[in-house]
Amino acid sequence: MSIEETTQTEGGLSRKGLASGKVGLLGAVVIGVSCVAPAYTLTAALGPTVAEVGVQLPAIFLVGFIPMLLVAFGYRELNNSMPDSGTSFTWATRAFGPWVGWMGGWGLIAATIIVLSNLAAVAVDFFYLLISQVLGDPEIADLTLNLPLNIATTLVFIALACYVSYRGMETTKTVQYVLVTFQLIVLAWFAVAAFIHVANGTAFDATRVSAEWFNPFAVGSFSAFAAGVSLSIFIYWGWDVTLTMNEETTNPEKTPGRAGALTVIVIVVIYLTVALATLSYAGVGDGELGTGNPDNQASIFAALAGPVMGPFAILMSMAVLSSSAASLQSTFVSPARTLLAMGHYTALPRGYGRISPQFKSPSVATVAAALAAAGFYVFTRLVSENALWDTITALGLMICFYYGITALACVWYFRAQAFSSVRNLLFKFLAPLLGGVILLVMFFKTAVDSMDPAYGSGSELFGVGMVFILGIGVILLGAVLMLIWARINPAFFRQDVLTKGMAPKQ
Amino acid sequence: MRYIVGYTADGRGHDAVRLAVALARSQDASLDLVLVTPEHSLYAGAYPPARNYDGMLSDQLKEWMEEGLALVPEDVPARGVVVRADSNAEGLITAAGDPDVTLIVIGASSRGLAAPFSVGNVARGLLHAAPVPVALAPKGYSRTDPVTRLTCAVGRRAGAEDVVAVAVSSARRRGLPLRLVSLVPLDAGQSDPDGAEDAANRRLREAASALADQGRVSVETAHGASVEDAIDALEWDEGEILLVGSSRLAQHLRIFLGSTANKILRTLTVPMVVVPRTYSAPGPTSGEGTTAREANA
DSSP states (O other): OOGGGSOOSTTTOEEEEOOOOOBOHHHHHHHHHHHHOHHHHHHHHHHHHHHHHGGGHHHHHHHTHHHHHHHHHHHHHHHHHSOOTTTHHHHHHHHHOHHHHHHHHHHHHHHHHHHHHHHHHHHHHHHHHHHHHHHTOHHHHGGGGSHHHHHHHHHHHHHHHHHHHHTTOOOOHHHHHHHHHHHHHHHHHHHHHHHHHHHHTOOSSOOOOOGGGGOGGGSSOHHHHHHHHHHHHHHHTTGGGGGGOOTTBSOTTTHHHHHHHHHHHHHHHHHHHHHHHHHHHHOSSOSTTOTTOHHHHTOHHHHHHHHHHGGGHHHHHHHHHHHHHHHHHHHTHHHHHHHHHHHHTTSSOGGGGOBOTTTOSBSHHHHHHHHHHHHHHHHHHHHOSSHHHHHHHHHHHHHHHHHHHHHHHHHHHTTTTTTSSHHHIIIIIIHHHHHHHHHHHHHHHHHHHTTSTTSTTOOEETTEEHHHHHHHHHHHHHHHHHHHHHHHOTTTTTTSSSOOOOOOOO | OEEEEEOOSSHHHHHHHHHHHHHHTTTTOEEEEEEEEOOOOGGGOOSSOOTTHHHHHHHHHHHHHHHHHTTSOTTSOEEEEEEEOSSHHHHHHHHTTSTTEEEEEEEOOSOOSSOSOOOOHHHHHHHTTOSSOEEEEOTTOOOOSOOOEEEEEEOSSTTHHHHHHHHHHHHHHHTOOEEEEEOHHHHHSSOOTTOHHHHHHHHHHHHTHHHHTTTOEEEEEOOSSSHHHHHHHSOOOTTEEEEEEOOTTSOTTOOOOOHHHHHHHHHOOSOEEEEOTTTTOOSTTOOHHHHHTTTOO
């Protein structure tokens, strides 16, 4: 052996191969929009949000962006200072110590697990809808209502996405451009078609657009407002990816900021257009096609695309299916990497830190994420009357939880630098502090409200609201697992591996 | 002269390293242990963004590489190389692009339970596109001593002369006895009334005359109801290596594993080297570059 001959680059290993191509402004916007997955997001979140805030949907969509933006600034600062695949877990550990850090990581993992199961379920709904549209047989679309078949198909989707992610197969640039363009065109088509119906008097429940729809203070109660905001955090979830791109972009100084701004403009325009079109066409009543009808709320496009777009509704099925399937595959990466990082830092059994020698992807962690998503889905489906609705509401709760912790971790970690410049004051202190406080207030308010059995879809278990069981139950489960693990292997909790600290004074 | 070793930190990768050592000894060949790692694209849309996975992966790769280099004995120079590519096969072919690379060594798939060779995806990808010979280590290959004998199996299809020429020059360079095995009776798929078998054997002997003069070449005919039976019936030394040519379906200087070679793999217990079609054969299609990399299998 002659280890001396090992080329001394990159820590003992020589590297060669393709240099990764830089991402330009357009590419960054495409990545941002693909992470938001507007077609999937709207079909999943529009109904539950209308259920909370009614016609003030546009107002909530606009207001909901503010905490997202504030937190994203903090996220960017942490990401630049401590790039780590553990993200929220690592940052919260560094700022607040192992216990809060562990729960922050758990919140992120739980949020992504919940969204995985929801993505798979939405993909399955539109999978059967698409087949029925292709074959012209409406009965096939109802197959998704067959509980055993629905669960089986969803588990197959989850398993496939897990396999693809484990094998390291990724969506390529070209595919992503096509998927994003297709989604935006179909959503615009839906909105235009809905407005044409309204103009022609063929709308289901033509409702006149009013300035009042844009007034967030017109929302009935603070409870409804909090629920609406926590849902709209979900609809912007993914947008902040543009801010975290740096060296990968053609102009690290300007591209991420511009891409973030441009992405949010694209997203807000498409959300508002579709929201206004849907409300004008269908109203908020609980009639057959009304957005207030609980049967429609779980997946608004499944109910409305047919009447609005006629034979072209098949395009909406394709858009939502492709959008949710692509997100399903890419979303596996995140919990897997966080689990891997936690395993690596001994915050979880070492096995979670294992990397597949063949595919160089997290092995145990990816499979664990798939099993958790499958288990979560089966549980929800079996006990909830409207699983999609409840998971989305619980997801909003979970995102508020881990984003809130992350934002406050930013404030605390950078406390020594906060007042050294105006820039630091804004991005490392004020923005994340305000964003984090808003999110945690929304979190606690929604958590308390969701104990009411009538909350969300109205499902309950032992007299407690389903959303509370799913959201708070998952957080408590995490706390229990943390305590058990701390007894088995206290190294991480004694700060042997990651120590609490703070950014040095500048 | 360098050999590219398709290294993974599992049994298959270890088999490949041992075979590469066995082939490199007394050849002054150095080894490049190549770890292929995927190129992560931002366009994959992973969210929430988890940066620095590459850092963690890089630590793991370093650990794996140390483990792999530790398998290589002192007398064989070796280094570790990490290649970024979409697939393992693509990465190995990229690494084999340097002109002084004369061989790619990989392990057979670890999935086949009973058979020593099970062609995995990596092997399949390589066996359809590699520009240099590919050596396949059987599962559980543990020998690192130099090779003791070469066997070259040929049919009567076009291209037989190419692989025999490679085998002859390789045997001469390594100072090894060469056994030429005729698969003609099997190739024809039926009994052989017109004496093609004898003719083929004679051709083999002629082709190997350079070595035959020194009395180190033998010619055998493989018999059996099937290719598998015939390969089973032959005697195999522990330190033996089998050379086969690529299928005639392959493009110039590319490998394509033919159906016979595929069948051979099912029962073979020694390493096999697949030589690309027209590799190092003289003629208008091969330039000077091919002479330089002649027959290092």
